Amino acid sequence: MAGLRPDTPVPTEITVHQQSRVLEIAFADGQRFRLPFELLRVYSPSAEVKGHGPGQETLQTGKREVQIVDLQPVGHYAVQPVFSDGHDSGIFSWDYLHELGSRQDQLWRDYEARLAAAGVQRDDPMPVKGGGACGHHH
Template sequence: MSTPELTHVHYRRDARELVLTFGNQPPFTLSAEYLRVHSPSAEVRGHGKGQEVLQTGKQDVGLLNITQTGHYALKLHFDDGHDSGLYTYDYLHELATHQADYWQQYLTRLEQAGESRQAPSIMIKQL
């Protein structure tokens, strides 16, 4: 089955959410964190099975910019400096339609690794 056409993209900066509409389907809302930890880049996915890199501390990540690449993908520019990997419309649709499962799998991997969604804090000693 082919992916419906991506017809609308809107970023809600305050909520750090990307709203995507495909064809006549209801809109999908994906958090910037969800998109960041599921980046299609080699930095996240690795160069083969078993080389994936668990992304941690991305709870507060947002988007600085979105650029269209041809008529098939978006490039997302995150405020943590990450901007590699093209989110094809097919991949965005996959992320949208499998969001609950993929998110739970991510949370399980974080827990198993003893990691957190929160960025590490820096202790400041006041003099």
């Protein structure tokens, strides 16, 4: 199977809790994580968030209230959430979800540090797309 190493943790259960805005995921190794939608959205592995190389990441803000409105399976190795802000290009592999779960505290700290470095607030609205998103000037 593409993308799966022999030691890849496989989820046995994935639950979307829309009230509390967390994705609950239980793995076959017995670990269980509750991943806030905001964390998933901020750390989405899509090109839109990650950019096309180191330093190209787009800092995501204003995602505290974001919902996951749909969760599509991708083969047997990932899920693709559809977020209420229209973002749907992030494919979360089991590996990546497990990593997000196990490094959650560190990732929140990194996120807060990046916000501080950029001089923006966590709840600031995202800048409107267009006009320089990829460095093109009109």
